[in-house]
Amino acid sequence: MARLVILDRDGVINADSDNFVRSIAEWQPLPGSIEAIAHLHEAGFVVTVASNQSGVGRGLFTRETVYGMHKKLRRLVRAAGGEIAAIAFCPHHPDKGCSGRKPRTGLYTRLANETGLPLDGAIVIGDSLRDLEAGDRVGAELWLVRTGKGARSLKQAADKPPAWWPRVRIADDLAAVVAQVTA
Numbered sequence: 001m002a003r004l005v006i007l008d009r010d011g012v013i014n015a016d017s018d019n020f021v022r023s024i025a026e027w028q029p030l031p032g033s034i035e036a037i038a039h040l041h042e043a044g045f046v047v048t049v050a051s052n053q054s055g056v057g058r059g060l061f062t063r064e065t066v067y068g069m070h071k072k073l074r075r076l077v078r079a080a081g082g083e084i085a086a087i088a089f090c091p092h093h094p095d096k097g098c099s100g101r102k103p104r105t106g107l108y109t110r111l112a113n114e115t116g117l118p119l120d121g122a123i124v125i126g127d128s129l130r131d132l133e134a135g136d137r138v139g140a141e142l143w144l145v146r147t148g149k150g151a152r153s154l155k156q157a158a159d160k161p162p163a164w165w166p167r168v169r170i171a172d173d174l175a176a177v178v179a180q181v182t183a
Helices: 033-042 063-079 106-115 129-137 150-159 174-181
Strands: 004-007 046-052 086-090 123-126 141-145 168-171
Touching: 004 106, 033 046, 033 063, 033 174, 046 106, 046 129, 063 086, 086 106, 106 129, 123 129, 123 174, 129 141, 129 150, 141 150, 141 174, 168 174
Parallel strands: 004 046, 004 123, 046 086, 123 141, 141 168
Antiparallel strands: none
């Protein structure tokens, strides 16, 4: 059976911004990330993306802009020989209490349902503690990358480690994770 991989988007696949990635032009892949996704696909993994996009709920950009970013992502991955099986995002403001917003597990459940693959044993790769907390709640293998908000997340975990922190594996970037899980 194929294994499910759930990637966070901003900070893992593309450059992140504390001011939000607000346009398709601003959405720029991190070096090696597109090739890493293609390599995961070629190795038999089912690659998906789960992303909090509260900028929609804050009125900073539209759902259509997010769809445009995802179209660009899929086009680049296909050109590199890969495929993204599914993308789920939460457009709601953090104050709305949406069950899909990480660290809740709604996005992950949606991706599992869409792909027909189990969450238990899936691989979650993120740059924030909320990505990994959601992964822990579903029994996933947890990877933190140092890109994006990864360095900040490492400091937070060092100051106050979550109970699940000993399960986390750390890598410099998505390409480094992929090199290890496909070895």
